[in-house]
Amino acid sequence: xxxxxxxxxxxxxxxxxxxxxxxxxxxxxxxxxxxxxxxxxxxxxxxxxxxxxxxxxxxxxxxxxxxxxxxxxxxxxxxxxxxxxxxxxxxxxxxxxxxxxxxxxxxxxxxxxxxxxxxxxxxxxxxxxxxxxxxxxxxxxxxxxxxxxxxxxxxxxxxxxxxxxxxxxxxxxxxxxxxxxxxxxxxxxxxxxxxxxxxxxxxxxxxxxxxxxxxxxxxxxxxxxxxxxxxxxxxxxxxxxxxxxxxxxxxxxxxxxxxxxxxxxxxxxxxxxxxxxxxxxxxxxxxxxxxxxxxxxxxxxxxx
Amino acid sequence: xxxxxxxxxxxxxxxxxxxxxxxxxxxxxxxxxxxxxxxxxxxxxxxxxxxxxxxxxxxxxxxxxxxxxxxxxxxxxxxxxxxxxxxxxxxxxxxxxxxxxxxxxxxxxxxxxxxxxxxxxxxxxxxxxxxxxxxxxxxxxxxxxxxxxxxxxxxxxxxxxxxxxxxxxxxxxxxxxxxxxxxxxxxxxxxxxxxxxxxxxxxxxxxxxxxxxxxxxxxxxxxxxxxxxxxxxxxxxxxxxxxxxxxxxxxxxxx
Numbered sequence: 001x002x003x004x005x006x007x008x009x010x011x012x013x014x015x016x017x018x019x020x021x022x023x024x025x026x027x028x029x030x031x032x033x034x035x036x037x038x039x040x041x042x043x044x045x046x047x048x049x050x051x052x053x054x055x056x057x058x059x060x061x062x063x064x065x066x067x068x069x070x071x072x073x074x075x076x077x078x079x080x081x082x083x084x085x086x087x088x089x090x091x092x093x094x095x096x097x098x099x100x101x102x103x104x105x106x107x108x109x110x111x112x113x114x115x116x117x118x119x120x121x122x123x124x125x126x127x128x129x130x131x132x133x134x135x136x137x138x139x140x141x142x143x144x145x146x147x148x149x150x151x152x153x154x155x156x157x158x159x160x161x162x163x164x165x166x167x168x169x170x171x172x173x174x175x176x177x178x179x180x181x182x183x184x185x186x187x188x189x190x191x192x193x194x195x196x197x198x199x200x201x202x203x204x205x206x207x208x209x210x211x212x213x214x215x216x217x218x219x220x221x222x223x224x225x226x227x228x229x230x231x232x233x234x235x236x237x238x239x240x241x242x243x244x245x246x247x248x249x250x251x252x253x254x255x256x257x258x259x260x261x262x263x264x265x266x267x268x269x270x271x272x273x274x275x276x277x278x279x280x281x282x283x284x285x286x287x288x289x290x291x292x293x294x295x296x297x298x299x300x301x302x303x304x
Numbered sequence: 305x306x307x308x309x310x311x312x313x314x315x316x317x318x319x320x321x322x323x324x325x326x327x328x329x330x331x332x333x334x335x336x337x338x339x340x341x342x343x344x345x346x347x348x349x350x351x352x353x354x355x356x357x358x359x360x361x362x363x364x365x366x367x368x369x370x371x372x373x374x375x376x377x378x379x380x381x382x383x384x385x386x387x388x389x390x391x392x393x394x395x396x397x398x399x400x401x402x403x404x405x406x407x408x409x410x411x412x413x414x415x416x417x418x419x420x421x422x423x424x425x426x427x428x429x430x431x432x433x434x435x436x437x438x439x440x441x442x443x444x445x446x447x448x449x450x451x452x453x454x455x456x457x458x459x460x461x462x463x464x465x466x467x468x469x470x471x472x473x474x475x476x477x478x479x480x481x482x483x484x485x486x487x488x489x490x491x492x493x494x495x496x497x498x499x500x501x502x503x504x505x506x507x508x509x510x511x512x513x514x515x516x517x518x519x520x521x522x523x524x525x526x527x528x529x530x531x532x533x534x535x536x537x538x539x540x541x542x543x544x545x546x547x548x549x550x551x552x553x554x555x556x557x558x559x
Contacts, residue, residue, distance in 0.1 A: 049401045050394055051558045066401040070307075077398055083391030092318065100311035100399035140395065 001026055001179050002047060002148060006056035009042055009203075016042045018203040019056070024181045024196075026147070029174045031194030031211075032183035033285065039203035040183040041079070044152045048077050060148055070101040075148040076141030081133040086126025090117055090136055093125055097143055111139040115169075130157040138169070148179040155189060167193045191281040199288065206288050211281060218279030218287050222257055224250045225273035226264070235267050236260070251277065308400050308409040316413060326421040329375045329462075333425035334432050337368030341436040348440035361444040362454045363522040365433025369458045370517060372425045373490065376418050376462045380469020381482040383414050388477040393559045403554050407547075410470050415463055422462030426455050450523045457520030457532050464536065465490075465513070468543045474550035490514050513539055 002024040009017040017039040024030045034040050045051040047058040049065030057064060060075045068074045084093055094108035112118050115135040120128070125136065134154060141149055151170070155163045170193060174180045181198075184190050190197065190211075197214050199206040207214050226232055229250055236243055236252060241260075243252045252260060257274055264271050279287075316322045344364055351359070387393040400406050430451075434443040444451070469486060476482040494514050497505055506528040509515050516535035525531065530538060 045558070048398060050397060068401070071401060072399050079394060079398075080391050083394060085386055085390050085392055087321070092314075095317075096311055096314035097395065097399055099314040100307055100396075102307050102310070 001061060002181060003059045004043070004047065004056070007043065007046055007053050007058055008055040009046060009051065010054050016203050017046070020200065020203065020205050022198045022205060022208040024179055024198070026179040027174060027177050028196055029170050029180045029182060029194045030196040030198060031190035032181055032198050033187060033190055034185065034200040036185050038200050040200065041152055043200070044079060044150055044183060047150065048075070048079070070144065072097065072101050072146065073103065073144035074146055075150065076144060076146040077150045078134070078137040078141045078154055079152045081130070081137035084125045084133065084136070086124060088125055089122050090125055091121040093136065094140060094143055097140055101144055103144055107143055111142045114142060115139045131159060131162040134158060134162070134166070149173060149181065151182045153183055155184065155186070163189070187282045187285045199285065201288070215279060215281050215284050218284035220279050221251045221253045221277045222255065222260055223273065223275045223277050224252060224260060224271065226269050226271050228269040231267055232264055232269050235263055239263065249273070305405055305409070308405045309412060311396070311399060312409040312413040316417065322417060325375065325379045326417065326424065329372045329421040330425045330428050332375055333368035333372035333429040335368065336371040337365055337429035337433040338436060340364055340367040341433040345436050345440040345442060348442055356442070359442055360523040361434070361437055361442055362430070362448050362450050363524070365430045365437065366426060366454060366458050366521040367433070368429040369426060369461065369521060370514065373462055373465045373517060374487070376421060377465045377469040377486045377490065378483060379418065380414055380466040381473040381486060382479060383410050383470055384473030385477060385479040385482055388559065389479060397559060404551055407474055407551060407554060411467055414466055414470055418463050418466035419459065422459040425462065426458040430455065453532065454521045454523070457536065460536050461517040461520050461539070464539050464543055468546060471543060471546035471550045474554055475546060510535070511538065513542065
């Protein structure tokens with residue numbers, strides 16, 4: 001498991017990671033979610049000992065990265081799949097990594113087989129597609145058969161087939177009892193892959209909970225269609241509801257369907273549709289990160 | 305540490321590419337020595353008896369080492385900059401978070417290759433140079449009293465330049481910057497020094513790496529230059545200073 005305590009990192013006047021604490025448990029895929037530039041990669045690099053935190057600590061099974069004797073046998077990481085010397089062959093790239101932690105040589109062929117690259121073992125990495133490099137990076141992460149895995153944006157630039165492969169692959173790793181921590185800025189992808197979430201925005205923790213709990217946090221809205229939208233909107237606004245227009249309908253937050261129905265009857269409006277809208281992971285994410293984003297595009301237009 | 309050495313050794317494999325570096329080093333040494341020796345031999349007719357008696361046969365035969373040094377220094381530089389420029393250094397540090405051990409392992413493995421290449425280059429350059437000088441009776445042969453120290457000087461010179469390359473590469477992290485510095489120190493600095501007033505030249509020249517290298521292989525002692533081993537010690541000092549700076553940056557700043 002991974003334990004992050006009060007982790008803080010500043011670059012000049014900017015605090016990239018701010019007093020971040022969370023834990024990642026084995027046996028499930030934990031998504032690490034946040035907008036671009038929210039500090040995900042910096043956090044991952046601090047867990048991996050590549051960046052020194054200003055405050056706080058990150059431990060893997062109770063020890064910091066630099067305390068690990070054979071680190072890649074304890075935690076595997078994919079941080080930048082393109083960071084390979086192009087003139088090396090795939091198998092040679094894995095062999096030096098195996099030698100680095102006293103892992104038996106045959107393991108290089110094994111992990112290439114696991115990611116489906118055995119046919120190109122002798123080819124130079126420089127000629128690999130991004131998808132192939134991602135697979136090679138995952139093979140490198142697995143070479144020490146580690147119980148903990150960190151993947152930083154593993155699906156960037158992958159085709160749909162590759163995305164599906166990585167998704168099931170990560171879930172299989174978690175089913176084997178490993179700790180799998182996957183960062184992404186794509187919420188829809190995390191909704192399909194992860195069961196737990198760590199959500200950050202501007203380097204601060206927004207949530208660390210299950211996907212269901214996180215989704216439930218988002219305000220569920222009510223959708224209303226009517227030929228007398230303006231009248232209803234004014235009445236609702238007076239009552240204190242927050243609402244915005246969405247095409248030919250109104251989206252209302254903070255009022256139940258029953259309250260809205262009663263209000264429509266009072267103003268004598270015709271109602272075509274009155275339906276509850278369940279928030280998606282994406283909605284929950286947008287609502288929660290909107291508060292901490294530096295730049296928020298205006299989405300809600302008050303009608304009244 | 306043994307795992308770290310194994311890692312760096314494995315990175316040099318397959319040896320195809322590494323042996324090309326060795327071949328290039330030897331090839332440069334031999335061709336430049338051949339050119340210089342042939343030129344000397346063709347001018348032998350105009351040499352006086354005094355010229356002949358003071359002729360530094362061993363030093364001339366080893367002139368090619370001054371060219372080979374560029375290949376060896378680049379070999380050292382690229383060992384670090386290739387990893388920093390591709391970002392692979394992060395993966396190296398994941399496998400070995402004690403960064404200074406990575407630097408030490410690179411020094412050991414690359415110096416080993418440099419020693420093999422350097423010894424090959426010095427021996428081959430000497431053999432070819434002597435053969436060409438021999439056509440005019442200017443050769444000293446393998447029994448020359450000065451030969452062992454000149455050969456050792458040449459090999460140590462190449463070894464130190466490889467280590468300096470590793471250190472500069474680790475310090476500057478980009479191939480362009482490190483190779484430019486290396487070439488400036490080895491090739492450009494001597495040219496600039498030559499256009500300075502003579503009094504300044506005498507004070508500055510001895511500190512140049514290229515002068516230290518030539519001095520280490522030469523039979524003559526120039527009062528304005530360091531003695532061979534004192535010169536190599538100064539060069540070693542440059543390497544140590546650069547290594548300290550590189551180690552400091554490596555440990556302190558993130559890749």
